């Protein structure tokens with residue numbers, strides 16, 4: 446069956462449908478990871494987005510339940526150059542096509558993903574639609590123009606946990622504010638001597654303190670950080686009271702809580718090989734990334750915080766550190782999956798902060 450992908454700039458691609466049929470609107474973004482499509486599909490940070498993979502063959506190792514980053518796929522739509530019809534892997538229990546069908550995700554294959562990506566790189570992230578409906582070109586483009594882009598939207602409410610829950614047991618207690626947390630954040634924390642308590646994004650500062658935490662983890666999550674200012678307000682009340690570690694959306698929210706500003710990047714960073722420099726040591730780490738917003742370095746109050754890491758491709762902020770209180774954050778994904786685990790040591794750094802608090 447034919448399927449179409451249309452962008453708000455008027456570009457229309459024709460391809461072949463796979464997964465569910467129907468029409469989905471969203472923000473069209475690209476990811477350059479060569480593997481990791483299961484982790485990408487199930488990463489809650491992609492809520493509201495139609496994701497294009499630049500790697501040309503996707504689906505070749507099928508689907509297994511162990512590599513999910515949440516209970517199911519969160520993307521609005523999925524775009525590939527070539528779908529592998531005969532996956533082969535000993536861990537595989539299903540295939541990509543069945544998986545998308547089962548979860549009502551519309552997929553499109555046979556797209557010139559290089560041309561699509563070049564367009565997104567030059568014009569920037571755009572709204573778009575993906576559909577199997579027989580629409581005219583004008584109708585497709587009109588719907589693409591109406592697609593919601595993420596600015597100012599609170600998508601966190603759609604993916605945060607409904608109830609608080611506790612994972613593992615340990616000497617110290619860490620509360621994870623779940624803005625759409627990837628499972629791997631909880632997995633890394635659970636390997637340390639920590640009781641991990643995951644709470645909904647809307648949990649108030651007083652309620653969090655009532656859990657007697659020794660540390661606070663601010664998770665990744667979808668959308669514009671300015672769509673979740675309520676969370677930044679709660680974080681502000683907690684700063685200085687316990688060690689804080691933020692990842693991706695959690696990093697952006699720490700920035701907002703400190704009075705800094707965030708902005709939207711031209712086409713974002715999504716992939717498994719983004720070079721990030723630690724400004725203290727000069728060491729470069731290859732990192733896993735998925736974000737479309739960033740902290741504006743010029744708006745950080747130098748009395749309060751400083752930039753600790755930068756992206757070597759475009760010199761944007763990749764990490765900040767508070768000067769007078771134990772709080773730090775990174776824009777990239779130390780929990781990895783997909784992507785390299787080089788930055789796993791940051792979880793240990795957070796653990797050390799907890800052990801040594803108050804210093």
Ligand SMILES: NC(=O)CC[C@H](N)C(=O)O
Pocket residue numbers: 490664665666667668669670692693694695735736737738739
């Ligand atoms: N992975 C994330 O936490 C993404 C953060 C935010 N939604 C962004 O796109 O910038």
